[in-house]
Amino acid sequence: MEVNEIKIKNILVEHGKILFDSPKSSVNFTGIAKADILLNDLSDYPHAFVLACVMDRQIKAEKAWIIPFKFSEKVGGFSMEILKQLTPKQVYQLMSQPEPLHRFVDKMSILFHSAIQKINKDYGDDASRIWSDKPSSAEVVYRFLEFDGVGPKIATMAANILARDFKIPFTDYYSIDISADVHIRRVFYRLGLCSQNATVEQVIYKARTLYPEFPGLMDLPCWEIGRKWCKPQNPLCGDCYMNDVCPTFLTK
Numbered sequence: 420m421e422v423n424e425i426k427i428k429n430i431l432v433e434h435g436k437i438l439f440d441s442p443k444s445s446v447n448f449t450g451i452a453k454a455d456i457l458l459n460d461l462s463d464y465p466h467a468f469v470l471a472c473v474m475d476r477q478i479k480a481e482k483a484w485i486i487p488f489k490f491s492e493k494v495g496g497f498s499m500e501i502l503k504q505l506t507p508k509q510v511y512q513l514m515s516q517p518e519p520l521h522r523f524v525d526k527m528s529i530l531f532h533s534a535i536q537k538i539n540k541d542y543g544d545d546a547s548r549i550w551s552d553k554p555s556s557a558e559v560v561y562r563f564l565e566f567d568g569v570g571p572k573i574a575t576m577a578a579n580i581l582a583r584d585f586k587i588p589f590t591d592y593y594s595i596d597i598s599a600d601v602h603i604r605r606v607f608y609r610l611g612l613c614s615q616n617a618t619v620e621q622v623i624y625k626a627r628t629l630y631p632e633f634p635g636l637m638d639l640p641c642w643e644i645g646r647k648w649c650k651p652q653n654p655l656c657g658d659c660y661m662n663d664v665c666p667t668f669l670t671k
């Protein structure tokens with residue numbers, strides 16, 4: 420690893436640890452108070468968090484994460500008692516009328532129904548059993564991957580949110596990868612950590628190379644840098660805490 424890469428990694432890890440060690444607070448998933456209360460209630464509605472993860476594909480995250488709340492308004496609650504009685508046809512109707520809750524209602528209603536049934540059969544209606552036995556990070560990621568339609572990106576994102584935001588204890592964090600979205604890929608490129616056209620996999624493996632103990636720890640710092648300062652056009656380098664080590668800024 421080059422000297423500057425080590426410095427960059429150290430700063431990102433340091434900020435990641437500050438965020439990781441900060442006290443638990445309510446996560447702003449949607450910007451809608453009632454929807455966020457439901458998603459943050461892992462004690463009574465852990466399945467809301469899981470079902471939102473299952474919905475989080477091919478639409479904006481905020482739109483996906485609000486689906487459990489919108490669903491609860493339609494059926495008059497969000498208990499597993501209510502949800503597990505729903506047939507695939509009923510889930511499709513609830514998800515498609517009067518307005519579609521997802522861009523791909525056909526497919527996503529099947530995945531929603533399938534996830535409810537899996538929580539019922541495999542976890543006795545208690546989705547918190549996915550993470551409550553202090554599992555390894557690999558085990559948690561694997562358990563999310565077992566849900567139809569959930570790929571590595573969502574599975575590691577879910578594990579990262581559980582560990583970082585909900586302070587759920589795991590025995591290790593090796594399998595929590597960085598979520599290589601557009602912000603993180605841009606920041607990695609500008610920090611000289613990968614090429615401009617790096618694939619998602621390259622960014623993931625670069626993060627693993629930099630900090631194998633917990634690659635996903637750099638996720639939130641990079642995401643914040645991308646949202647706040649490292650904008651696609653006209654990055655605000657003067658305000659960015661990486662500017663002492665950022666090759667893009669230093670070679671301007």
Ligand code: SF4
Nearest residue numbers: 648649654656659665
């Ligand atoms: S210093 Fe500028 S280019 Fe570098 S990461 Fe920060 S905002 Fe992006």
